[in-house]
Amino acid sequence: MAKIQRLDPHLTNMIAAGEVVERPSGVIKELVENAIDANSTTIEIHTKQGGIEQMMVIDDGDGMSAADATLAFERHATSKIKDVQDLWRIGTMGFRGEALPSIASVSNVELKTNDGNESTVVEIAYGKTVKAGPVGTPKGTQIIVRNLFQKTPARFKHLKSAQYEFSLVSDVIQKFALAYPNIAFLLMNDEKISFSSSGNGNQQEVIMNIYGRDIAKSAIAIEGSDSDYHIEGYAVQPSHTRATKYYMLLFVNNRMIRSFRLQKAILDAYAPYTPSDRYPIVVLNIQMDPQLVDVNVHPSKWEVRLSKEKQLEFLIKETIGDALRKKLEVNKVVRQERFERVETPSFSFTYDQPTTESLQPQKLHQEINESFSNYQTETQTSETVVEEEITTVDQTIETVEQTPIQPIPTADEVETEPEVEVEAPTALNPSFPNMIVLAQMHKCYILAQGDNGLYIIDQHAAQERYHYEEIQKALLHGVKDKQDLLVPIMIESTNRAVQQADAINALLEELGIHLEVFGENSFVVRSLPIWVTDVEEEKFLQDMIDIYLKNEEVNIEQLRRLALASMACHSSIRFNRTLTMQEMEQVIEDLRKCEQPFHCPHGRPTLIELTLKELEKDFLRVK
Structure with a gap:
């Protein structure tokens, strides 16, 4: 008796549903992709209970004929590809012909569609056709999915709360809106609008709808191309x-x-601009010949295989890096409004009106006592000041009486000196603000005044950036001279590091460093580059070995950057060190000489800006 048998079509659809349809967000993704392929300009998504109870997608696209509407629920029935060659140049969102039959096998689906010539309704409940026939409906397609996984308890129990499932649906729709800013999207859950986009083609506006105005304003437009790829989108300030x-x-x-x-x-x-545990906000669309990408990797279509992937990686890195270098901004202090203005009646008094809170009896009594105490203190202080001023005036009069009167020189006798114009120092980076040092705070931060407001400079991070760029310039100009050490440096390491000594040296020798194996688990270094100064050499070299062992795929560019960052860190001003006014001015002057003065080599900000506008808000001076 044969053991192998052909599976029932309904069973195969249910198996496929396990890959294509995992939760409501997967259903919505497939249906919206179909709407996009139908040339829709407006797509509405309505959910109940996060999509667990019901999902509805309405579009104004091309619609389907009666025959196509019925055939669409057959497995592997699709209008997107026709032969083998089409599989290697897919330009549509859908192409497998699995989504609709898979969804219909695990839910109740009702499809209404109008192609401009005829209107059709098709209803399928868990793989069985309930009805199919004519119906009145506007041009386009409306599809409703009810009771997902109700008859497959093993799948239904893995769904989470309605709020969680809807958050995934919302995330998918927002990504669609970013990818297709020319399509108007409307997302509603339980009859409440959750998200909408205008469809005017402005991607930055969509970013504002999703992430807020501040993020959208700080988004840098990026665009780059090579012979195979074109990339464009937005990279948000670090x-x-x-x-x-x-x-x-x-x-x-x-x-x-x-x-x-x-x-x-x-x-x-x-x-270079962000700490290692933080991630940027980037929206990036990559355009390429469809033959360079294989989208037929997984039924969910999230994964793709790219030809010339390293070439694309280089283009992305260089394009974004160049955009950040050109348009980097000072980090600003952004805070939530901490005070609320209390509106009070307007009268023709010359003093400010009390707030409603201050009119409370206990608070009013307390403030009266405090005001009286302050008045006594101010009165005593005023009397003291007056007595001191009288004494000062008397002394001044005596001095004037004792000083002989000098004759007033004529205009011809006065020697005039030429006026000297003092130019403000020019920063290497045009975005770097002009600042005047005010003071040092907690032996860690430098406070400075600028045209836009108050600047707070991290003295250690600022010096790190300056030293990093100075050492980098020396390396770029080919300064690789070495100096022999009077006492060789011994570095205790591991047997694993010793076994990979050749690979480690292949990278370190580009920096002018050579590790000589000395025993089973140690190295000896007999000379170092001249730029390795003012650091603990043994600790620095140990860091270089650890960097390689932690990431054996590290390249020379990464290693050079990490080496310079470590060197700059060890040789910079530390926290908890008192600086003179001259030293603080020198820190800012050094920072002014940097090409990228806003972040230390580890990605932390070197300075932040507290704008006058923010201060005015805090002091309730902005109406």
């Missing part, structure tokens, strides 16, 4: 970061994808 990598959004030919290697290229571009 002052706005997130704790997860899910804000780096990637689209290939407007298809949302996930790619670890492309995300790493973005992180490499942001590395």
Whole structure:
């Protein structure tokens, strides 16, 4: 008796549903992709209970004929591809012909569609056709999915709360809106609007709808091309970061994808400006010949395979890096409004009106006592000041009486000196503000005044940036001279490091450093480059070995940057050190000479700006 048998079509659809449809957000993704392929300009998404109870997608696209509406629920029935060659140049969102039959096998689906010639309704309940026939409906398509996984308890129990499921739906729709700013999206949950976009083609406006005005204003437009790829989108200033990598959004030919290697290229571009545990906000669309990308990797279509992927990584890193270098801004202090203005009646009094809070009996009594105490103190102080001023005046009169009167020189006798024009120092980076040092705070921060407001400079981070660029310039100009050490440096390491000595040296020798194996788990260094100064050499060299062992794929560019960052850190002004006014001015002057003065080599900000506008808000001077 044969053991192998052909599975029932309904069973195969249910198996496929396990890959295509995992939760409501997966259903919505498939339905919206179909709406996009139908040339829709407006797409509405309505959910109940986060999509667990019901999902509805309405579009104004091309619609379907009666025959196509019925055939669409057959497995592998699609209008997107016709032969093998089409599989290697896919330009549509859908193409597998699995989504609708898979969804209909695990839910109740009702489809209404109008192609401009005829209107059709098709209803399928858990794989069985309930009805199919004519119906009145506007041009386009409306599809309703009810009771997802109600008859498959093993899948239904893995759904989470309605709020969580809807958050995933919302995330998918927002990504669609970013990929297709020319399509108007409307998302409603339980009859309440959650998200909408105008469809006017302005991607920055969509970013504002999703992330807020501050993020949108700080978004830098990016665009770059090579012989195979064209990339465009927005990279947000490094002052706005997130704790997860899910804000780096990637689209290939407007298809949302996930790619670890492309995300790493973005992180490499942001590395000089952000700490290692923070992630940027980037929206990046990659346009390419469809033949360079294989989207037929997984039924969910999140994963793709790219030809010439390293070439694309380089383009992304260089394009974003160049945009950040040109348009980097000072980190600003952004805070929530801490005070509320209390509106009071307007009278023709010459003094300010009391707030409603101050009119409370207990508070009013307390403030009267405090005011009286303050009045006594101020009165005593005023009397003392007056007595001191009288004494000073008397002394001044005596001095004047004793001083002989000098004759007033004529105009011809007065020698005039030529006026000297003092020019403000020019910063290497045009975005760097002019500042006047005010004071040092807590032996850690330098306070300075500028045209826009108050600047707070991290004295250690600022010196790190300056030293980093100075050492970098020396290396770029080929300064690789070495100096022999009077006493060789011994470095205790591990057997694993010794076994990889050749690979480590292949990188370190580019920096002018050579490790000589000395025993089973140690090295000896007999000379160092002249730029290795004012540091603990043994600790610095140990850091270099650890960097390689932690990431054996590190390249010379990364190692050089990490080496310079470590060197700059060790040789910079530390916290808890009192600085003179001259030293503080020198810190700012050094920072002014930097090409990228706003972040230390580890990505932390060197200075932040508290604008006059923010101060005016705090002091309730802005109406």
